[in-house]
Amino acid sequence: MIALVDxxxxxxxxxxxxxxxxxxxxLVVLSNNDGCVISRSNEAKALGIRMGExxxxxxxxxxxxxxxxxxxxxxxxGSISNRVMQALHVFSPQVETYSIDEAFLQLQVSxxxxxxxxxxxxxxxxxxxVGIPVSIGIAPTKTLAKMANRYAxxxxxxxxxxxxxxxxxxxxxxxxxxxxxxWGIGSQHQKRLTQQNILTAAxxxxxxxxxxxxxxxxxxLRMVNELKGIVSVDWEDIPPPKKGICxxxxxxxLLTKKEDIKEALANYANDCxxxxxxxxxxxxxxxxxxxxxxxxxxxxxxFRSVNIPLPVASNDSSTIIAAALKxxxxxxxxxxxxxKVGIMALELVADTETQMGMFDLYDHQKSxxxxxxxxxxxxxxxxxxxxFAVQGYSKKWKLRQHNLSPCYTTDIxxxxxxxx
DNA sequence: TCTGGGGTCCTAGGACCC
DNA sequence: TCTGGGGTCCTAGGACCC
Numbered sequence: 001m002i003a004l005v006d007x008x009x010x011x012x013x014x015x016x017x018x019x020x021x022x023x024x025x026x027l028v029v030l031s032n033n034d035g036c037v038i039s040r041s042n043e044a045k046a047l048g049i050r051m052g053e054x055x056x057x058x059x060x061x062x063x064x065x066x067x068x069x070x071x072x073x074x075x076x077x078g079s080i081s082n083r084v085m086q087a088l089h090v091f092s093p094q095v096e097t098y099s100i101d102e103a104f105l106q107l108q109v110s111x112x113x114x115x116x117x118x119x120x121x122x123x124x125x126x127x128x129x130v131g132i133p134v135s136i137g138i139a140p141t142k143t144l145a146k147m148a149n150r151y152a153x154x155x156x157x158x159x160x161x162x163x164x165x166x167x168x169x170x171x172x173x174x175x176x177x178x179x180x181x182x183w184g185i186g187s188q189h190q191k192r193l194t195q196q197n198i199l200t201a202a203x204x205x206x207x208x209x210x211x212x213x214x215x216x217x218x219x220x221l222r223m224v225n226e227l228k229g230i231v232s233v234d235w236e237d238i239p240p241p242k243k244g245i246c247x248x249x250x251x252x253x254l255l256t257k258k259e260d261i262k263e264a265l266a267n268y269a270n271d272c273x274x275x276x277x278x279x280x281x282x283x284x285x286x287x288x289x290x291x292x293x294x295x296x297x298x299x300x301x302x303f304r305s306v307n308i309p310l311p312v313a314s315n316d317s318s319t320i321i322a323a324a325l326k327x328x329x330x331x332x333x334x335x336x337x338x339x340k341v342g343i344m345a346l347e348l349v350a351d352t353e354t355q356m357g358m359f360d361l362y363d364h365q366k367s368x369x370x371x372x373x374x375x376x377x378x379x380x381x382x383x384x385x386x387x388f389a390v391q392g393y394s395k396k397w398k399l400r401q402h403n404l405s406p407c408y409t410t411d412i413x414x415x416x417x418x419x420x
Numbered sequence: 421t422c423t424g425g426g427g428t429c430c431t432a433g434g435a436c437c438c
Numbered sequence: 439t440c441t442g443g444g445g446t447c448c449t450a451g452g453a454c455c456c
Contacts, residue, residue: 030424031423031424031425032424032425033422033423033424034422035422035423035424036423036424038424038425052423052424053423054422054423055422055423056421056422056423057422057423059422072424074425098455098456099455099456100456101456102456183454183455184453184454184455185454186453186454186455187453187454188452188453188454189453189454216453217429217430217431217453218429218430219429219430219453219454242427243427243428244426244427244428245426245427246425246426246427247425247426248424248425248426249424249425250423250424250425253421253422254421293423294423295422295423340424342425400422
C-alpha cells in the first residue's frame with residue numbers, strides 16, 4: 001500500500017511553529033514580492049480568503065479581520081520540510097519526497113485496521129517531533145493515495161486519515177471524488193470532461209480508452225489505470241537529476257533601464273551557478289528571458305527569450321553570468337516597463353563529465369578551485385558575502401518582503417531566544 | 421504603487437535527411 | 439489533374455503539478 005502524507009497548510013503551519021500565540025488565529029503567507037496568497041491557516045480559509053488572491057486587493061479585509069500576514073520565508077520552510085522527511089523515514093525505508101510538503105511512503109501492511117493504526121502513529125509522530133499537522137491518504141496506487149488524502153482533508157474524517165485499501169473503500173473514494181480533485185486533471189481537462197457529463201472519478205472510468213488517449217493523452221491513460229488500482233506511476237526513492245534549473249523573479253518595482261535589469265540578472269545567474277554546483281551539474285546551454293507585466297494593459301507588452309550555448313559545459317559563476325548578460329544584450333529593448341527577468345540552465349551534465357572544447361584555453365581546475373572557495377566563504381559567513389562586481393549594489397530590483405519572519409532554524413543569529 | 425516561482429511531460433509541426 | 443515515405447531532431451506551446 002502507498003501512503004501520501006501531506007502537511008496541512010504547510011507554510012502557515014511553519015510560521016506558527018515558532019510563534020504559538022498565532023494558534024487559532026487567521027494567518028496567510030504571501031508569494032514573493034508580497035504578491036498573492038499562497039498559504040492560509042484554517043481560520044483564514046473560513047473567512048473566505050482564496051488561494052492566489054492578490055494581497056493589494058484585500059488590504060482592508062486583512063486589517064478588518066486582524067489577519068496575520070507573512071512574506072514567504074523559503075529558507076525556513078525548506079528546513080522544516082527536511083525535518084518532516086527525516087521523521088517519516090522511521091516508518092518506511094521507502095520514502096519519496098514529492099514536494100516541499102508531501103511524501104509518498106511504501107507500507108508493508110495490508111489490513112485496514114493495521115493501516116489505520118499506522119497512519120495515526122505517523123500523524124502523531126510528525127506532530128510531536130516536528131510540530132506540523134498532517135493528513136494521510138492510503139491506497140494501492142499513488143493517484144488513489146492522493147485522492148484519499150484529499151478526501152480526508154475535505155471530509156475532515158478521522159483526524160485527517162482515510163484508508164482505501166479494500167475494493168469497496170476504493171469505490172467510495174471514486175464515487176465521492178469530483179474530477180477536478182483528481183491528481184492530473186486541471187481546469188482545461190475538467191472543462192472538456194464536464195461537457196461529456198463526466199463529473200466524478202467513477203464516471204471517468206466509464207469513458208472508452210480511445211477517447212481518453214485522444215483527449216487526455218498517454219498521461220490520461222496512465223492516470224485512469226491508477227484509478228483502477230494498476231500501478232502506472234513510477235516510484236522514485238531517489239529524485240531523478242533535474243533537467244533544468246531556473247531562477248526567475250519579478251522585480252519589487254518595474255524597471256526600464258538595462259543597467260538595472262543587468263544587475264538583477266547577474267544576481268540570478270550567480271544563484272543559478274551556485275545551484276548547479278550544489279547538485280554537481282554543469283550546463284551546456286543558458287536561456288535568458290525577459291517580460292513586461294501582463295496585468296498592466298496600459299503598457300506595451302514584450303516577451304522574449306534566447307538560448308546561449310556554452311562552448312564548454314560549466315557551472316562557474318563568471319561564465320554563467322557572462323552568458324546571461326550576452327543573452328540580455330540580444331533580447332533587451334528600450335521603452336518597455338519590465339517586470340521580470342530570468343535565467344535557465346539547460347542540457348545539464350554531471351560535473352565529472354566535462355567535455356573539453358577543442359580550442360578551450362580555460363583552466364578548469366583553477367575555475368573549480370576558485371568556485372569551491374567562493375562557496376565555502378559564502379556558506380560560512382553571511383550568505384552572498386562575496387559577489388561579483390556586476391551583481392551591483394543599487395538593488396532596485398529587490399523583492400518586497402515587508403513581513404518576513406526570522407530564519408529560526410538555519411541562522412544562528414536568528415534562533416529563538418527564550419527569556420528567563 | 422501592487423497579481424509567485426520552479427518544475428515536468430506531451431504533442432504538433434517544421435526542417436532536414438536518405 | 440495526379441509530385442513518396444519514413445525517420446530524426448528541434449522548438450513552441452499547452453497541459454499539469456506544488
